[in-house]
Amino acid sequence: MAYVAVAGTRLHVQRLGGSGPPLLLVHGLVDSLASYYFTLAGPAVELGFDVITYDLRGHGRSERTSTGYTIGDAVSDAVGVLDALGVTEPVHLLGYSFGGTVAFALAELHPERVLDVVVVESEPPTEAWAARTVEGLREVETAIVDEEYLAGETEIVRKMAAATRQFEAHTGATAELVDPRWLVDADRIAAIRPPVLLVVGGASDLSTRLDEFVPLLRDCTVAVIPDQEHMLLTYAPREVAEIALPWLHARAAP
Amino acid sequence: MTTDTGVLDTVAVLIERVLDRDGAAAEITRETSFQDDLEFESIDIVVLGTQLADRYGAAINFPRYLSTLEIDDIIGLRVGDLVDYVESCVDGP
Numbered sequence: 001m002a003y004v005a006v007a008g009t010r011l012h013v014q015r016l017g018g019s020g021p022p023l024l025l026v027h028g029l030v031d032s033l034a035s036y037y038f039t040l041a042g043p044a045v046e047l048g049f050d051v052i053t054y055d056l057r058g059h060g061r062s063e064r065t066s067t068g069y070t071i072g073d074a075v076s077d078a079v080g081v082l083d084a085l086g087v088t089e090p091v092h093l094l095g096y097s098f099g100g101t102v103a104f105a106l107a108e109l110h111p112e113r114v115l116d117v118v119v120v121e122s123e124p125p126t127e128a129w130a131a132r133t134v135e136g137l138r139e140v141e142t143a144i145v146d147e148e149y150l151a152g153e154t155e156i157v158r159k160m161a162a163a164t165r166q167f168e169a170h171t172g173a174t175a176e177l178v179d180p181r182w183l184v185d186a187d188r189i190a191a192i193r194p195p196v197l198l199v200v201g202g203a204s205d206l207s208t209r210l211d212e213f214v215p216l217l218r219d220c221t222v223a224v225i226p227d228q229e230h231m232l233l234t235y236a237p238r239e240v241a242e243i244a245l246p247w248l249h250a251r252a253a254p
Numbered sequence: 255m256t257t258d259t260g261v262l263d264t265v266a267v268l269i270e271r272v273l274d275r276d277g278a279a280a281e282i283t284r285e286t287s288f289q290d291d292l293e294f295e296s297i298d299i300v301v302l303g304t305q306l307a308d309r310y311g312a313a314i315n316f317p318r319y320l321s322t323l324e325i326d327d328i329i330g331l332r333v334g335d336l337v338d339y340v341e342s343c344v345d346g347p
Binding site: 002014016017032033034035037038039040041042043045046051055060061155159234235237241 | 289295296297299300301303304312315316317318319320321323325328329
């Protein structure tokens with residue numbers, strides 16, 4: 001198992017082969033790199049990508065620090081992982097949910113490190129995004145004690161609710177995610193340079209809000225997977241792969 | 255078929271190591287369910303995959319194997335499924 005130290009924090013990294021260009025995969029909140037390991041990683045390696053993914057701070061097998069959960073920290077951790085692996089050339093970047101929000105922020109703050117970005121059910125880190133995300137975390141945290149609420153839910157949702165409660169109880173994430181220093185306005189969204197492919201579920205909340213940020217982006221392609229809600233990589237992994245990987249591969253080809 | 259017990263025993267020891275639970279290996283059979291019996295988290299499967307690759311070499315390609323499974327197959331994954339997969343990799347020509 002591979003660990004790297006980023007600013008003194010131990011992060012679990014998986015580098016899955018492929019001699020081609022680096023592709024960094026960033027997972028979402030209360031999730032782990034397993035979401036990629038089970039879905040996109042194998043097919044991406046087959047296409048030749050040097051697939052790199054890591055457990056976010058506080059997630060999976062990475063260290064759970066009590067602080068360090070601002071968007072700025074998440075970007076520093078991602079860059080730190082690349083630095084620790086000696087990856088200095090710009091990378092293809094793919095993020096799911098919160099991981100895509102980190103990808104937007106990374107592309108904005110460090111455009112020299114990013115060739116292009118695929119985001120799956122993600123939006124840039126605006127003030128409205130931060131408020132919604134924190135509210136969502138609190139809702140899930142409350143739901144865990146409400147058996148009636150969870151009665152009809154799948155095992156996956158029950159596990160995520162339990163994991164959210166643990167995450168909330170042991171970190172300052174909800175307070176830090178709304179740190180305004182790292183949130184972006186329309187001008188900063190418009191300054192994002194790398195091309196973006198946005199994959200959304202046709203029945204997701206995000207699909208109703210695309211007008212808020214897609215027109216601001218310089219170069220953004222939107223792909224909709226019909227009838228799906230937010231958890232696209234869980235419930236429609238092949239559809240995501242069929243859209244995201246050819247787009248990345250075409251851009252990576254010489 | 256002599257390799258059958260060998261791979262199962264090795265997988266059981268690696269599972270015990272991943273879970274950091276002494277004595278777990280003795281209870282593990284082909285029918286043991288990762289989720290229901292061992293309470294594996296998905297990240298534990300990743301760690302197990304890394305250890306299997308360390309043990310059996312690069313022919314073990316867990317991400318490729320897992321990407322062929324449906325979500326219900328992954329939820330219902332049993333130790334025997336992994337043993338069969340490992341054997342299919344190491345029994346090559």
